[in-house]
Amino acid sequence: MESLRVALGSRSYPIHVGTGLLERVELYRPHLAGGAVAIVTNAVVAPLYSSKVKQGLQGARVVEIVVPDGEQAKGWQTLEQVFDALLAARCGRDALVVALGGGVVGDLAGFAAAVYQRGVALLQVPTTLLAQVDSSVGGKTAINHARGKNMIGAFHQPRAVISDVTTLDTLPARELRCGLAEVIKHALALDAAFVDWLEGNMQDLLARERAALVYAIKRCCELKAEVVAADEREAGPRAALNFGHTFGHAIEAGAGYGAWLHGEAIAVGMVMAAELSVRLGLIRKEETERLRKLILRAGLPVSGPALAPEKLMELMALDKKAAQGKVRFVLLEAVGRAALRGGVPEELVREAIVAAAQ
């Protein structure tokens, strides 16, 4: 087991990455305060891994809350289902919410924990690669709104993240690839050496070799932990982690949530952001080719759904990084270094979208 720490003062917490962690009692014990434990999971994950987590939670009063699978479930209706179940089980402020599942479950259960009785404790137990490398770390929680993804949410740090890579054995190949999109994002935005490593090890990751997975997950968590510690509430540097996401979120919303998976939309979003970076003279055209190649090697798309550039630009105007109505973009200053930029001419954005479609 590899362990690292997110340094946030009194809200610091450990991330554990390894095999056979779900059922390990000592990973849960420090977080049991005597109240009820609510495992929030979905209909796909529950039959696979719920019993292992219950084994790990031995002695606690456990309530299981099973929500529907998929991005469509990440809305108020499902949240209400979680609140109803927590209240029916008389969970108090001393309750512990365990988010067992992928990014949707983590975001939803995390937001439920953030606002249930004004906040209860949370453990993230991610079971998809995307959640293990990204969404379970850093405290961002949210639900979607018809007008935009993750529009309603909170910063709510977990007490710990328990990432068991054996859960990736049952992950559909398409979702594994979506996780790799976020792995690639971490590398492109923050660590050129990790880009090199990925170019050499993509096959092992696709073959789910455990040592490679543990390395990649740990490296992503280290990178993210560092950024989050420096900027918990995304005032500045944390925005780098949104590389590809301004375009990506608009693609997801435009295609209709669920039609394109998050990782697929982000893959195309990274190509668009890279093309925009070229147009602003930040990186060379060859670097976008290197990026395209890496994304293709992970089995991910590099061109988007048939959406008019104007539609995407309209959706982006709703992005949370917009300031005073102006969209800001996370762009590559180099492979391995992303930064937030405002004042980008609309025409260049349009050109970048068109370039990514070709």
Add this chain to the structure above:
Amino acid sequence: MESLRVALGSRSYPIHVGTGLLERVELYRPHLAGGAVAIVTNAVVAPLYSSKVKQGLQGARVVEIVVPDGEQAKGWQTLEQVFDALLAARCGRDALVVALGGGVVGDLAGFAAAVYQRGVALLQVPTTLLAQVDSSVGGKTAINHARGKNMIGAFHQPRAVISDVTTLDTLPARELRCGLAEVIKHALALDAAFVDWLEGNMQDLLARERAALVYAIKRCCELKAEVVAADEREAGPRAALNFGHTFGHAIEAGAGYGAWLHGEAIAVGMVMAAELSVRLGLIRKEETERLRKLILRAGLPVSGPALAPEKLMELMALDKKAAQGKVRFVLLEAVGRAALRGGVPEELVREAIVAAAQ
């Protein structure tokens, strides 16, 4: 104008109490970050005071969001209305939400600000006595759930509280009395000298004499600011501010939200909590009589709606102060000193409820 400060480190903020404050530009200016300003108010308050606030916000892009009046509006549906309007107006993370109204508007708009795009800035501009002495200060925000009041919420401190007592001129008498219930609560829970002052000045408050109102509001805010600074997230001492509220919330829920106003329910709740304090040997019977007299002098009820004690006790089990399924009560150790207690025998709770009904 009287001003005081809630000391919470980087989240410290001023409270201003006085007359003619709504339209004072210099009170708003420090909080305008250049983004849109969303005034969230209700259908009763908007025609009375919205234009004054807009005057104070001169130069800013202002969006007005008018929600229905009343406790029934404090739910998800209204919250969705606020989110829709914020998104339609393309409010970004740099938006400022101004909560203009009573406790319902403050709680609802405050919660909307807490979770919209994971949190935007908030100004509380309370227009009822209840909101000016209590709910606008301290950062508690929430909406109701069918199974319990304020069950979904967040701690989200405002950037400032602007309490203009001239708004109390238009407050219905019943709501003025409800505000007095919270004034009495502050005194009983935290300040014996303030109890004495209230016994001597209740008539002036009921007559809406401005000097008396400013004094009472300022004193309540001082008391609350001190408690909140010591215990922002209600781990301990802040619970004293919930004196009367465990019973009171159950009364409100049991009678159906809106049938009994919050202050009325809290008035009876304080009598029940005092009767329970007597039964635990904490205060003498005469002290409950003094408390009853003060509450009656404010024109508030001292006995509750016809609800079976069992029903109230069941509703109380859902209270947020419950720990490991056990209800904890805020009890009087003396007039002017309340504290949280657990392990209270159910039979005594039943007796206290019955005693308050007589």
